[in-house]
Amino acid sequence: MIDVQCYKRLGQFCLDVEFQACGVLGLLGPSGSGKSKTLQCIAGIERPDRGRIAVGNRVFFDGETGVNLAVQERRVGYLFQHYALFPNMTAAENIACGVRRHVGRSERRPIVAAMMERLGLTGLEHHKPSQLSGGQQQRVALARILVNEPDILLLDEPFSALDDALKEQVMAELTGVLRQFDKDVVVVTHSYEEAYRLCHTIAVLHDGRIDIIGERDAVFAQPQSKTAASLMGCRNIAPARKTGRRTVFVPSWNCEFTAACDVKDELCAVGIRERSFSPAVPVNSHAVSITEETKLPFGTLVAFRCDGQRPDAPPLVWLAEGGRADTLGVRPEDILLLYR
Numbered sequence: 001m002i003d004v005q006c007y008k009r010l011g012q013f014c015l016d017v018e019f020q021a022c023g024v025l026g027l028l029g030p031s032g033s034g035k036s037k038t039l040q041c042i043a044g045i046e047r048p049d050r051g052r053i054a055v056g057n058r059v060f061f062d063g064e065t066g067v068n069l070a071v072q073e074r075r076v077g078y079l080f081q082h083y084a085l086f087p088n089m090t091a092a093e094n095i096a097c098g099v100r101r102h103v104g105r106s107e108r109r110p111i112v113a114a115m116m117e118r119l120g121l122t123g124l125e126h127h128k129p130s131q132l133s134g135g136q137q138q139r140v141a142l143a144r145i146l147v148n149e150p151d152i153l154l155l156d157e158p159f160s161a162l163d164d165a166l167k168e169q170v171m172a173e174l175t176g177v178l179r180q181f182d183k184d185v186v187v188v189t190h191s192y193e194e195a196y197r198l199c200h201t202i203a204v205l206h207d208g209r210i211d212i213i214g215e216r217d218a219v220f221a222q223p224q225s226k227t228a229a230s231l232m233g234c235r236n237i238a239p240a241r242k243t244g245r246r247t248v249f250v251p252s253w254n255c256e257f258t259a260a261c262d263v264k265d266e267l268c269a270v271g272i273r274e275r276s277f278s279p280a281v282p283v284n285s286h287a288v289s290i291t292e293e294t295k296l297p298f299g300t301l302v303a304f305r306c307d308g309q310r311p312d313a314p315p316l317v318w319l320a321e322g323g324r325a326d327t328l329g330v331r332p333e334d335i336l337l338l339y340r
């Protein structure tokens with residue numbers, strides 16, 4: 001269990017986060033929202049102005065009692081965006097750097113060899129980082145972290161240095177590594193797909209604060225805020241007001257929708273994912289006119305306007321599998337109710 005209450009002012013920016021999580025937590029947020037700073041406070045690279053950070057029963061930082069463990073004492077495995085391997089050392093030497101100091105020289109070699117085997121790196125012992133692919137470099141960096149037997153893993157944008165094909169392979173490998181690592185993990189990412197695939201819990205950061213935190217499927221199904229909905233891949237978001245127990249009206253689209261659950265009075269907007277529209281859904285159905293179609297490898301991105309839509313409102317987008325439509329419907333459970 002990781003328990004974080006952390007306040008830190010950095011010039012104009014203010015980090016003010018509070019969360020508890022177990023297992024693999026995904027920290028999702030726009031650029032500059034405080035994701036990396038949160039990791040750095042947990043790792044001990046940044047010192048919060050106040051707060052408390054604990055992992056399991058070990059307190060890393062407590063502003064009130066003055067506890068502030070050094071980076072090495074925290075036993076944190078921090079995977080940097082570009083892995084930070086030593087360029088002049090071989091893969092095996094890089095990994096050996098991670099082995100704990102008290103381990104004797106003769107014991108180091110088998111520890112490194114076992115970890116290289118576990119991460120599929122056998123045969124690459126003598127390669128320097130420049131002679132390794134991006135995915136292999138990432139595995140060497142992970143191996144260097146894991147031989148140190150960390151109490152928590154912090155992964156900062158673990159796929160940002162990889163191309164799409166390699167990302168897919170590395171993500172599958174990392175999922176396996178995380179499954180074996182039965183302690184807490186925090187993964188920073190821009191991508192909701194990465195967060196969804198790797199994490200049990202997702203926290204969305206916005207402007208230095210936790211916007212929403214919850215179980216992955218619950219956050220994905222109802223992100224609650226405009227920021228979270230947009231980060232979860234929702235491109236149709238517009239101001240809305242409650243009109244009945246389960247109904248909402250979107251003035252700019254001139255559309256009323258029925259949701260699957262009760263609408264709270266504080267509703268400020270609705271979101272509809274582009275995949276949620278369908279000509280075959282008979283509910284929440286509205287007449288539309290298509291304004292533009294863009295071919296994608298697996299479908300067509302269709303821009304459309306609703307009947308009576310305000311001229312200044314941007315078109316909506318629908319990811320169509322094929323065919324055209326005069327009306328488009330949305331299942332009530334796909335209406336995202338947004339309160340912030």
Ligand SMILES: Nc1ncnc2c1ncn2[C@@H]1O[C@H](COP(=O)(O)OP(=O)(O)OP(=O)(O)O)[C@@H](O)[C@H]1O
Pocket residue numbers: 010011012013029030031032033034035036037038
């Ligand atoms: N030393 C500093 N002084 C002032 N502001 C800072 C300092 N360091 C970071 N910031 C600001 O803190 C904010 C959060 O930075 P952080 O690196 O955590 O963002 P992030 O969410 O990880 O962004 P990205 O996704 O772009 O990496 C940013 O707005 C940044 O400009």
